[in-house]
Amino acid sequence: MCETFQLEDDFARNDADLNGDGIKDWIIDYGGLVCDESHIAYSGSAGSLTQMLISSGPGKWVVKFDEYVRDYKVVTRKGKTVISLGMHGSACKKVGAAACTRTVDFNTH
Numbered sequence: 001m002c003e004t005f006q007l008e009d010d011f012a013r014n015d016a017d018l019n020g021d022g023i024k025d026w027i028i029d030y031g032g033l034v035c036d037e038s039h040i041a042y043s044g045s046a047g048s049l050t051q052m053l054i055s056s057g058p059g060k061w062v063v064k065f066d067e068y069v070r071d072y073k074v075v076t077r078k079g080k081t082v083i084s085l086g087m088h089g090s091a092c093k094k095v096g097a098a099a100c101t102r103t104v105d106f107n108t109h
Contacts, residue, residue: 002035016074016081019106023055027072027083045096046088047071054106064106067091080107 011032018025031048035041042049047070053061071086082105089098 001041004036006034008032008034017055018052018074018081018083019054019108020080021055021108023058025055025106026053026061027051027074028053029069029072044068046090047086052083052104052106065104077103080105082107 009032010029012029013027014024016025016027017023028051029048030042030050031039033039033042039048046068048068050065050067050069050072051063052065054064056062065083067087069085069087073084075082075084082103085102085104087100087102089096089100091102092098092100094100
């Protein structure tokens, strides 16, 4: 699809255990993919395509989240690591410009 592409530093991160199994999981933010000198291939008013690959054992990850997100934060709530998502208003049955926050908890333990 792209003649040239570049991955920015925030394209992929593997610094948090999102499901509490002791293995760090992956967050892939396609907003960090520059396709033909543009960010628009996987980004728009709904945010950027964001995938979360959650470990299912040593060296194994499964895509458990695959949606458009405006921003996200890895946070600790009640002793668990969760993801706080800023999303398009339609994800909360509102208009697009309205604030919409969702929390995703992948904890298995």
